[in-house]
Amino acid sequence: MCPVVLGIDLGSTGTKVSLLDLEAGFIATRSASCALVSDHPGWAEADTGRWWANVCALVPAVADDAGVDPRSIEAVATTGMVPAVVALDGRRQPLRRAILQNDARATREIAELHAALVGSGFDVLRETGSALTQQSVAPTWRWLERNEPRLAARTKHLVGSYDWLAVALGADVHVESNWALESGLFCLDGTLADPVLSVAGVPAALCPPRRRSGDRVGEVGGSGLETSLREGTPIFAGGADHVLAAYAAGLAAPGDWLVKLGGAGDVLVVSDRPALDERWYLDEHPVHGLWLPNGCMAASGALLRWARKLFGDVPFEDLDMEAGVAGPALLVSLPYFLGEKSPLHDPDLRGAIVGLHLAHTRGDLFRSLMEAVAYGFRQHLEVFSGAGLNLGEGRVSNGGSRSTLWKQIVADVLGRPLRPVVGHGGAAHGAAIVAAVGAGYLSSFADASGFIRLGTAIVPNDAYRDAYAEGYGNYLELQRALAPVAHRLAARSRRNPDPRPGPT
Numbered sequence: 001m002c003p004v005v006l007g008i009d010l011g012s013t014g015t016k017v018s019l020l021d022l023e024a025g026f027i028a029t030r031s032a033s034c035a036l037v038s039d040h041p042g043w044a045e046a047d048t049g050r051w052w053a054n055v056c057a058l059v060p061a062v063a064d065d066a067g068v069d070p071r072s073i074e075a076v077a078t079t080g081m082v083p084a085v086v087a088l089d090g091r092r093q094p095l096r097r098a099i100l101q102n103d104a105r106a107t108r109e110i111a112e113l114h115a116a117l118v119g120s121g122f123d124v125l126r127e128t129g130s131a132l133t134q135q136s137v138a139p140t141w142r143w144l145e146r147n148e149p150r151l152a153a154r155t156k157h158l159v160g161s162y163d164w165l166a167v168a169l170g171a172d173v174h175v176e177s178n179w180a181l182e183s184g185l186f187c188l189d190g191t192l193a194d195p196v197l198s199v200a201g202v203p204a205a206l207c208p209p210r211r212r213s214g215d216r217v218g219e220v221g222g223s224g225l226e227t228s229l230r231e232g233t234p235i236f237a238g239g240a241d242h243v244l245a246a247y248a249a250g251l252a253a254p255g256d257w258l259v260k261l262g263g264a265g266d267v268l269v270v271s272d273r274p275a276l277d278e279r280w281y282l283d284e285h286p287v288h289g290l291w292l293p294n295g296c297m298a299a300s301g302a303l304l305r306w307a308r309k310l311f312g313d314v315p316f317e318d319l320d321m322e323a324g325v326a327g328p329a330l331l332v333s334l335p336y337f338l339g340e341k342s343p344l345h346d347p348d349l350r351g352a353i354v355g356l357h358l359a360h361t362r363g364d365l366f367r368s369l370m371e372a373v374a375y376g377f378r379q380h381l382e383v384f385s386g387a388g389l390n391l392g393e394g395r396v397s398n399g400g401s402r403s404t405l406w407k408q409i410v411a412d413v414l415g416r417p418l419r420p421v422v423g424h425g426g427a428a429h430g431a432a433i434v435a436a437v438g439a440g441y442l443s444s445f446a447d448a449s450g451f452i453r454l455g456t457a458i459v460p461n462d463a464y465r466d467a468y469a470e471g472y473g474n475y476l477e478l479q480r481a482l483a484p485v486a487h488r489l490a491a492r493s494r495r496n497p498d499p500r501p502g503p504t
Helices: 047-067 105-120 124-128 137-148 148-156 160-169 179-181 194-201 222-227 241-248 301-310 316-325 364-385 406-415 427-438 462-495
Strands: 004-010 016-020 026-032 075-080 086-088 158-161 216-219 234-240 257-261 265-269 280-285 289-296 333-335 352-354 394-397 419-420
Touching: 004 047, 004 160, 004 241, 016 047, 016 427, 026 427, 047 222, 075 086, 075 160, 075 419, 086 160, 105 194, 124 160, 137 148, 137 194, 158 160, 158 194, 160 222, 160 234, 179 234, 179 280, 216 364, 222 427, 234 241, 234 316, 234 364, 234 427, 241 257, 241 280, 241 289, 241 427, 257 364, 257 406, 265 364, 289 364, 301 316, 301 364, 316 364, 316 406, 316 419, 333 364, 333 462, 352 364, 352 462, 364 406, 364 462, 406 419, 406 462
Parallel strands: 004 075, 075 234, 257 394, 394 419
Antiparallel strands: 004 016, 016 026, 086 158, 216 234, 257 265, 265 289, 280 289, 333 352
């Protein structure tokens, strides 16, 4: 029997598992929902208990789908959002819900640490690879110390979502290299960023050893047996979800780039150098010597799910059809419903829909939100190309790519053809391939091409070129004009918190 390996992805709105047969390819995939929790404006959390319940249910189910015994699975690797923060106690148990990477609560702490680091002379971008932003872990830690001091005092380890899952399965406590890189707690060379830890008051002991994608980090045991996996099954460090999704989409050469239509909106480009810029993030490609400069918008698919809920849980297919009837760029929306990460790095931005009149329909609104995300991707590509990064073939993947209309809108707004990745399992597929490489069933990370299928290119509609050029110009103008208003509203919400629970 050919070896079967498992990849597990903890996403912002769901958990996914994929089984890879090294001869037959991907033989089964299962997923389960996991709600983002937002108790206050700008907060984004997830329940690790729900993650664990999903994993324990999905592993035997996906094995049953494939007709294999889960105890016959030969290796497992995990992936998830970065840099989500899970605080563990001395027994390696989570002390609270995970704080996700698009959480925007620590605005005060970001400003404080930025001022302190500027004064220290430490060049955060040059040394760590990323600017100090809302997803940096140091401000989050300072917020926890300030607002949840008893919990902070009990914290023994700070890890990422997928690192926590590997530990729950039985691995040693560790953080994977891309969580380390995007956390801002480590330098590009893998050493601790001591000046950052010092000004933020992060004890070095909270930072576990750093491991690269494909490193063996332990074996299944203890609570991991609740998943039906065999005791002793090797566990390998996986990687950041957007990195492994890009890897599983075939991004393998400098200039390859991917638009990832997930709960957040990611865009990645392969580079042969560690390209540094305060407007984007930097990750390591699984292939040694390659890098992935990338951007992440705080809300993408999550924005469309918010709209669907607001419209009374209308099926996405109906909203898609109604948006397809609407004309291009009739409205202009700003997608900053969770603040914004790259390239603006402003957690106090807020969403907007501009140009409404009484004749507009929900289809017009829904299309404008799709377009807003596409405008954000266009801004990223302009930032990349303006900084000298080569842009070759573009691809599109993830859950939102099931919408033919949204893919077409993105291609139209970007003015570039996009190749959809067929049957793309996203980061779970990437994690399974990592498990295969770690276990020695594939000789290197360069051997993944046989598991990737591309669809027919989505070609931009020339008839919409001028409309979207004007719409993008309006988007940039609104971005600048509404920022001061958004900042005042954000400050007001902090002074007078809304007592109602946020969206789930």
